[in-house]
Amino acid sequence: MIHIPNPSVGRRSVIAGAAGLLAAPATVFAQAASGSQSAVIDVNRARTEPIPIAVPDLGGDEQLGRDIAGVITNDLARSGLFRTIDHAAFIQSGPSGSTPNFQNWKPTGAQALVTGSVTGSGGQVRVEFRLWDILPGTQIQGTAYTTTQSNWRRIAHKMADVIYERLLGEKGYFDTRIVYISGTGPRDRRTKRLAIMDQDSENNRLLTDGSWLVLTPRFHPTRDEIAFMSYANNRPRVYIFDLTSGRQTQLGDFAGMTFAPRFAPDGSSVIMAVSNGGGSDIISVDLGSRTSRRLTESGSIDVSPCYSPDGSQIAFASDRGGDQQIYVMGAGGGGARRISFGNGRYATPVWSPRGDLIAFTRYAGDTSDFSIGVMHPDGSGERLLSQGWDVEGPTFAPNGRVLMFYRETRSQGPRGSGFSSRLVSVDITGFNERPVPTPTDGSDPAWSPLGA
Amino acid sequence: MNVKTLGALAAVALVAACATKPAPEAPTPTPVAAGIVPGSQEDLVANVGDRVFYDLNSSTLRADAKGTLEKQSAWLAKYGSVNVQVAGNCDERGTEEYNLALGERRAHSAASYLKAKGVASARLSTISYGKDRPTAQGSTEEAWAQNRNAITSVR
Numbered sequence: 001m002i003h004i005p006n007p008s009v010g011r012r013s014v015i016a017g018a019a020g021l022l023a024a025p026a027t028v029f030a031q032a033a034s035g036s037q038s039a040v041i042d043v044n045r046a047r048t049e050p051i052p053i054a055v056p057d058l059g060g061d062e063q064l065g066r067d068i069a070g071v072i073t074n075d076l077a078r079s080g081l082f083r084t085i086d087h088a089a090f091i092q093s094g095p096s097g098s099t100p101n102f103q104n105w106k107p108t109g110a111q112a113l114v115t116g117s118v119t120g121s122g123g124q125v126r127v128e129f130r131l132w133d134i135l136p137g138t139q140i141q142g143t144a145y146t147t148t149q150s151n152w153r154r155i156a157h158k159m160a161d162v163i164y165e166r167l168l169g170e171k172g173y174f175d176t177r178i179v180y181i182s183g184t185g186p187r188d189r190r191t192k193r194l195a196i197m198d199q200d201s202e203n204n205r206l207l208t209d210g211s212w213l214v215l216t217p218r219f220h221p222t223r224d225e226i227a228f229m230s231y232a233n234n235r236p237r238v239y240i241f242d243l244t245s246g247r248q249t250q251l252g253d254f255a256g257m258t259f260a261p262r263f264a265p266d267g268s269s270v271i272m273a274v275s276n277g278g279g280s281d282i283i284s285v286d287l288g289s290r291t292s293r294r295l296t297e298s299g300s301i302d303v304s305p306c307y308s309p310d311g312s313q314i315a316f317a318s319d320r321g322g323d324q325q326i327y328v329m330g331a332g333g334g335g336a337r338r339i340s341f342g343n344g345r346y347a348t349p350v351w352s353p354r355g356d357l358i359a360f361t362r363y364a365g366d367t368s369d370f371s372i373g374v375m376h377p378d379g380s381g382e383r384l385l386s387q388g389w390d391v392e393g394p395t396f397a398p399n400g401r402v403l404m405f406y407r408e409t410r411s412q413g414p415r416g417s418g419f420s421s422r423l424v425s426v427d428i429t430g431f432n433e434r435p436v437p438t439p440t441d442g443s444d445p446a447w448s449p450l451g452a
Numbered sequence: 453m454n455v456k457t458l459g460a461l462a463a464v465a466l467v468a469a470c471a472t473k474p475a476p477e478a479p480t481p482t483p484v485a486a487g488i489v490p491g492s493q494e495d496l497v498a499n500v501g502d503r504v505f506y507d508l509n510s511s512t513l514r515a516d517a518k519g520t521l522e523k524q525s526a527w528l529a530k531y532g533s534v535n536v537q538v539a540g541n542c543d544e545r546g547t548e549e550y551n552l553a554l555g556e557r558r559a560h561s562a563a564s565y566l567k568a569k570g571v572a573s574a575r576l577s578t579i580s581y582g583k584d585r586p587t588a589q590g591s592t593e594e595a596w597a598q599n600r601n602a603i604t605s606v607r
Contacts, residue, residue, distance in 0.1 A: 186589065187586055187589040188585065188586055188587060188588075188589055189585075190584065192584075213581075213584060215548060215552075215582075215584070216548060216549065229552075234579065236552075236579065236580070256556075257552065257556055257579070257580060259549060259552050259553075260549040260552070273549070273553065275553065275556045275560075275580070277560060278511065278556075278557045278560045278561060278564075279553070279557065280553045280556070301550065301553040301554065301557065303549050303550055303552075303553050304547075304549045304550070317547075317549075317550060324550060345546075347546075347547040347549070347550050348547050348549065361547050363545065363546070363547070364545070368545075389591075390544065390545075392547050392548065393547065393548065408544070410591035411589050411590045411591040411595070412590075412591075413589075413590060414588060414589060414590045414595065415589055416589030416590070419589070419591075443548075444548065
């Protein structure tokens with residue numbers, strides 16, 4: 001029996017203490033020199049060399065200073081866009097609060113430097129940090145956070161997001177969580193539980209006890225809620241899970257199975273599939289009034305709907321043309337046009353938060369393997385990012401830069417030996433594929449919005 | 453593969469191990485064993501056949517499947533108080549969400565056939581488990597053939 005702790009894992013607005021800006025010390029402005037090579041790059045221009053960055057332990061509270069620097073280092077290194085300098089190469093550790101001696105940092109090869117300090121009492125901490133551009137010798141950012149000490153990991157992720165944004169020019173994705181399905185036991189009677197963790201695999205929590213099969217969780221864009229599918233009472237339906245109260249509510253009342261839910265970008269409704277005879281239709285259910293609207297009725301399998309980030313269009317998978325392919329239609333339904341024309345069957349379209357790409361699962365075709373890929377919303381520019389048996393179910397980081405999905409391995413025998421299901425992340429360039437560790441097997445990952 | 457370890461259900465299932473060729477006639481049902489209650493799930497499994505099989509990505513009933521469903525409808529006519537659930541399943545070659553729909557389509561095709569053979573709608577329900585409740589746990593053609601099914605069970 002796995003212990004389910006207090007179900008309340010809602011945490012929006014948990015960091016109550018506002019982030020204050022720290023002015024750069026006056027001396028720094030005198031050092032500022034134009035024309036020097038800066039650590040700040042344009043990440044969208046091309047694949048660039050990782051930015052070398054030094055993240056020495058923060059000053060003040062020794063334990064927290066080391067732990068926070070460790071979380072930041074891990075976040076930045078895993079992104080593949082930073083090269084964190086080994087502490088052994090440091091000439092001096094960063095003095096807190098004052099201007100660093102840049103001459104001591106240049107030989108480490110670092111272009112950017114993070115310094116800071118942690119002070120606190122009575123369960124409250126104040127974390128102050130500064131980001132420096134070493135070659136010109138300028139302060140790029142100075143920020144202080146005040147929060148309860150137990151939030152120290154979130155502060156570290158927020159700092160990593162600030163560093164990422166200031167040096168790469170786009171929002172980060174470190175202060176985020178992953179909701180996924182934890183799987184245990186033999187394949188023919190697998191126990192699946194809703195689970196949630198930070199994006200760096202920490203703070204893993206189980207949200208359901210495994211009594212019923214659960215599948216395909218998705219984060220609400222602005223609230224601490226998850227849409228998912230549950231077989232509760234042997235009636236497979238879409239439910240909303242409230243992370244703050246732990247309460248589960250069935251969404252709508254339909255005669256047939258409801259599945260494959262996703263929230264609308266404004267969070268006011270859920271779009272999902274409902275079985276209808278031998279096929280399935282796409283419906284939208286308003287979360288306030290709970291009224292529903294049928295958007296397709298093709299007699300085929302229409303499934304896996306996903307809105308464009310502006311809410312004007314819906315991508316979905318359908319076998320209306322014989323084989324399963326990806327279609328795009330207007331948000332009100334109608335006018336569906338096929339966009340996938342490559343080799344094989346296409347499934348699970350997921351629109352990038354940037355709007356420029358649709359990620360998908362492709363299978364069959366010229367190999368028996370599965371692929372994770374991306375294409376433009378008009379179907380052009382298809383690229384495969386990962387292949388194998390079986391890769392499935394991409395989800396975008398909120399900045400659209402990273403995809404997470406899951407990979408299953410083949411069973412080697414009739415008892416299912418050798419089977420595993422693990423979460424994996426990959427940069428949308430196809431580089432930097434990494435396992436995302438989970439305590440049990442994992443599948444169906446869904447990335448939260450930033451700060452959720 | 454070692455079918456012995458899978459027990460009686462799997463032995464029945466192997467009849468349709470090949471995905472595309474029509475399966476041979478079902479084996480002679482085992483004589484009613486001592487202890488099997490007429491009209492029970494065990495009776496259905498041992499003496500009728502509780503499941504039908506499908507080709508890859510298909511919900512079309514094959515000739516062998518229709519034969520099994522005809523026997524099921526006769527059995528249901530004999531035991532008029534028995535209600536059943538038809539559960540559609542898929543092999544692992546497909547995405548979770550698509551296979552939920554495909555499993556439902558398979559359950560629907562089997563249940564529709566039973567209705568056409570006179571079984572009252574009120575006695576039938578359907579459910580889909582997609583690829584989440586495989587009978588055979590392997591990743592082979594034989595395992596996949598067993599896992600593309602609709603299984604009738606007494607409620």
